Amino acid sequence: xxxxxxxxxxxxxxxxxxxxxxxxxxxxxxxxxxxxxxxxxxxxxxxxxxxxxxxxxxxxxxxxxxxxxxxxxxxxxxxxxxxxxxxxxxxxxxxxxxxxxxxxxxxxxxxxxxxxxxxxxxxxxxxxxxxxxxxxxxxxxxxxxxxxxxxxxxxxxxxxxxxxxxxxxxxxxxxxxxxxxxxxxxxxxxxxxxxxxxxxxxxxxxxxxxxxxxxxxxxxxxxxxxxxxxxxxxxxxxxxxxxxxxxxxxxxxxxxxxxxxxxxxxxxxxxxxxxxxxxxxxxxxxxxxxxxxxxxxxxxxxxxxxxxxxxxxxxxxxxxxxxxxxxxxxxxxxxxxxxxxxxxxxxxxxxxxxxxxxxxxxxxxxxxxxxxxxx
Ligand SMILES: Cc1ncc(COP(=O)(O)O)c(C=O)c1O
Numbered sequence: 193x194x195x196x197x198x199x200x201x202x203x204x205x206x207x208x209x210x211x212x213x214x215x216x217x218x219x220x221x222x223x224x225x226x227x228x229x230x231x232x233x234x235x236x237x238x239x240x241x242x243x244x245x246x247x248x249x250x251x252x253x254x255x256x257x258x259x260x261x262x263x264x265x266x267x268x269x270x271x272x273x274x275x276x277x278x279x280x281x282x283x284x285x286x287x288x289x290x291x292x293x294x295x296x297x298x299x300x301x302x303x304x305x306x307x308x309x310x311x312x313x314x315x316x317x318x319x320x321x322x323x324x325x326x327x328x329x330x331x332x333x334x335x336x337x338x339x340x341x342x343x344x345x346x347x348x349x350x351x352x353x354x355x356x357x358x359x360x361x362x363x364x365x366x367x368x369x370x371x372x373x374x375x376x377x378x379x380x381x382x383x384x385x386x387x388x389x390x391x392x393x394x395x396x397x398x399x400x401x402x403x404x405x406x407x408x409x410x411x412x413x414x415x416x417x418x419x420x421x422x423x424x425x426x427x428x429x430x431x432x433x434x435x436x437x438x439x440x441x442x443x444x445x446x447x448x449x450x451x452x453x454x455x456x457x458x459x460x461x462x463x464x465x466x467x468x469x470x471x472x473x474x475x476x477x478x479x480x481x482x483x484x485x486x487x488x489x490x491x492x493x494x495x496x497x498x499x500x501x502x503x504x505x506x507x508x509x510x511x512x513x514x515x516x517x518x519x520x521x522x523x524x525x526x527x528x529x530x531x532x533x534x535x536x537x538x539x540x541x542x543x544x545x546x547x548x549x550x551x552x553x554x555x556x557x558x559x560x561x562x563x564x565x566x567x
Pocket of ligand 1: 201202265266267268291293294335337338339364366367387399525
């Protein structure tokens with residue numbers, strides 16, 4: 193059976209052209225540890241890492257690529273930021289549609305938070321922020337787009353409001369990139385957490401933080417270990433990225449991500465015609481409820497729906513078993529978002545297109561939906 197992959201919000205498939213080759217080439221021809229040797233291959237590996245940092249700096253508006261810190265994914269990046277910036281005496285604001293990458297990390301680190309209310313489409317109500325801020329409020333954690341509804345958040349407006357209130361603005365770009373332009377900007381956005389394997393179409397196991405110089409000075413390390421620098425000392429080096437990059441990084445993943453960033457740069461924004469076609473179909477069927485905005489301008493390529501009188505788990509199962517269409521059903525690791533959107537009991541079935549999704553695949557999906565719902 194053919195495979196129609198519509199779970200790109202979970203992880204991208206296929207990976208960008210060039211990713212596999214870059215990873216394979218690094219492993220088969222180099223595989224040395226950057227910063228840990230002065231021989232040719234170790235230096236080349238270092239150059240590879242520096243080049244990837246530089247591409248990420250360009251993408252996320254960072255003027256000093258040493259402030260790009262690698263980690264495993266956006267989840268570990270957010271944990272690094274919270275552990276290094278906040279204490280249990282602090283308090284933060286979050287949106288009502290945050291992923292558990294933010295919520296569980298806050299709970300784990302015992303950092304108190306308040307939830308900014310959202311409108312019916314899951315967009316934060318920026319005007320509600322001031323009344324939630326107290327003397328200990330230190331930061332805003334906001335996703336650039338919801339992984340449940342695809343709703344694009346007003347990150348600039350929220351970042352400016354946060355700064356007027358004296359808060360750092362930290363953006364989770366797991367779902368927004370590359371659709372939502374998110375860059376560091378003084379007085380607006382101070383920290384960006386990214387992941388390589390979703391919209392960037394890179395491999396799993398590589399993500400990180402992009403920090404403004406002001407914020408970078410305030411983040412202490414939460415993991416200790418070797419960095420290849422200042423080896424005479426038991427203390428973590430003060431300089432970035434070493435301060436926050438203990439141990440050998442995922443260099444093979446960085447090689448793949450670097451190739452994915454080259455692809456993004458050459459192809460530009462993803463063609464969203466197929467996703468738009470799917471949204472129009474969902475909106476036109478009276479048994480289907482689209483959760484979130486009705487226009488593509490207000491959303492990423494993620495569409496969550498509920499269906500009248502049809503069990504969503506069964507729908508996801510039958511789409512896969514009978515048509516090879518891979519979607520995701522349930523709460524999508526974001527119970528707060530489902531509480532906000534009123535779908536905590538039902539969950540949703542989520543269709544998420546990627547850069548390679550074709551209009552033909554969407555026509556096939558629409559036909560499959562019609563057969564399952566009305567046959
Ligand atoms: C909004 C959002 N934040 C964070 C994450 C976690 O991403 P990762 O598993 O790459 O850490 C996801 C993953 O689905 C997400 O959608």
